[in-house]
Amino acid sequence: MTEREAQSEVRIPLVERDMLSDAPPELATLYDALLAQRGVVPNMFKTLAHVPNIAIGFAALLKPLLSDGALPGWYKELVATRLSVLLKSSYAVTAHSLSAKQKGATEQQIAAARGDFESGPFTDQQKLGFRCAERLHRSAAEINDTFYTELKSLFDDRQIIELIATASAFELFPRFVDALRIPTTPAPQIQRQT
Numbered sequence: 001m002t003e004r005e006a007q008s009e010v011r012i013p014l015v016e017r018d019m020l021s022d023a024p025p026e027l028a029t030l031y032d033a034l035l036a037q038r039g040v041v042p043n044m045f046k047t048l049a050h051v052p053n054i055a056i057g058f059a060a061l062l063k064p065l066l067s068d069g070a071l072p073g074w075y076k077e078l079v080a081t082r083l084s085v086l087l088k089s090s091y092a093v094t095a096h097s098l099s100a101k102q103k104g105a106t107e108q109q110i111a112a113a114r115g116d117f118e119s120g121p122f123t124d125q126q127k128l129g130f131r132c133a134e135r136l137h138r139s140a141a142e143i144n145d146t147f148y149t150e151l152k153s154l155f156d157d158r159q160i161i162e163l164i165a166t167a168s169a170f171e172l173f174p175r176f177v178d179a180l181r182i183p184t185t186p187a188p189q190i191q192r193q194t
Helices: 003-008 025-038 043-048 052-066 073-086 090-102 107-114 124-138 145-154 157-179
Strands: none
Touching: 025 043, 025 052, 043 052, 043 090, 043 157, 052 073, 052 157, 073 090, 073 107, 073 124, 073 157, 090 107, 090 157, 124 145, 124 157, 145 157
């Protein structure tokens, strides 16, 4: 087996919906909710299903974290996309780019978050948020008093909490999926009206 083949090998089998007969009912409910919201159950959750309490806990964290709040959900998805790029996680880049689009981000915004956000179609506040996420990625110490003062000039306390929480969480999730070699979730099937 070549190194490339070994890297593409799934380390933990995915748990499909029809395999949940012995799982807690909350896990089946989670699968159904993800399918309804996204059109597909992400492979990360099909892996987490081996430990239902963690799957349910991760979903409980992600729902408010990536929903509209003090910051729009599409923007927080782009912050997650940006961090996924920095972590070189193709799974997470693909997943959060799709989620950002589903929540209203434009193709230009998605491309800029994946590349040069500074020249992308973002406000000064949004660009500063991406810079904050990049600083946090390198070290929490880079959110020094000078930079925090700059953040406070464009973000209120609730927005700062959501921004930092999102950036922090997406240091974890891309590492989790890549360490376990979870395959990229296929795009949802588009249902055509006949």
